[in-house]
Amino acid sequence: QLQFVESGGGLVQPGGSLRLSCVASGRSLDYYHIGWFRQAPGKEREGVSCMSSGDTRTYADSVTGRFTISRENVQNTVYLQMNSLKPEDTGVYYCAAVHVTSAAWPTVASCAPNKYGFWGQGTQVTVSS
Numbered sequence: 596q597l598q599f600v601e602s603g604g605g606l607v608q609p610g611g612s613l614r615l616s617c618v619a620s621g622r623s624l625d626y627y628h629i630g631w632f633r634q635a636p637g638k639e640r641e642g643v644s645c646m647s648s649g650d651t652r653t654y655a656d657s658v659t660g661r662f663t664i665s666r667e668n669v670q671n672t673v674y675l676q677m678n679s680l681k682p683e684d685t686g687v688y689y690c691a692a693v694h695v696t697s698a699a700w701p702t703v704a705s706c707a708p709n710k711y712g713f714w715g716q717g718t719q720v721t722v723s724s
Contacts, residue, residue, distance in 0.1 A: 597622040597713040599673075599690045604718030607680055615675040615718060617690035624671050627692040628700055631664060631675045632708050633720070635686035642706025643688070644675065648695050653704050657683070680722045687717040 603615040615631070630645035644654045644664040652664055663676040673690050691711035693703055703710040 597627070597692060599692070599713060599715030601688060601690055601715045601718040604688060604720045606721045606723065608724050609681055609722055611680050611722070612676070612678045613680065613720060615677065615688055615720075617673040617675075617715060619671045619673070619692075623668070624666060624673070624692070625668055626695045628695065628698065628703050628711075629664075629666060629673050629690065629692045630703075630706050630711055631662075631673070631688060631690055632706070632711070633684075633686040633688045634717075635683075638686075640689070640708045642708060645704065645706035645711075646673075647700040647704070649700070651700065651704070653706055655706065677720070680720075682722045685720060685722050687719050689717045690715050 598621050601617045631643045634640040646652050646664050661679045665674045691714045693711050
């Protein structure tokens with residue numbers, strides 16, 4: 596069973612940067628589409644950025660140009676580099692995945708949370724002065 600542990604969150608001032616990490620265990624990430632998602636207080640969970648098993652990336656409009664998703668398959672780890680952070684980026688950030696045999700990339704490229712599983716516990720990101 597694939598399991599994720601997220602880390603790297605914290606309190607940062609507007610304009611600052613954070614790098615989130617998501618370490619996977621139980622399965623290799625080689626054959627999974629992966630994604631980062633977030634949930635702000637009182638709001639629904641939303642997709643931030645997703646990446647196919649072949650490294651095609653998608654980003655929410657709100658983070659394009661500021662966030663970068665990447666993976667290190669040898670370390671079985673997914674990263675989210677977040678720059679120029681804004682208060683509206685505040686929330687709990689989660690990683691999740693879907694196996695390539697469960698869903699073709701075009702069906703999950705929109706980064707809709709209900710298309711993904713194996714959710715981690717999340718890491719809190721707070722952007723505030």
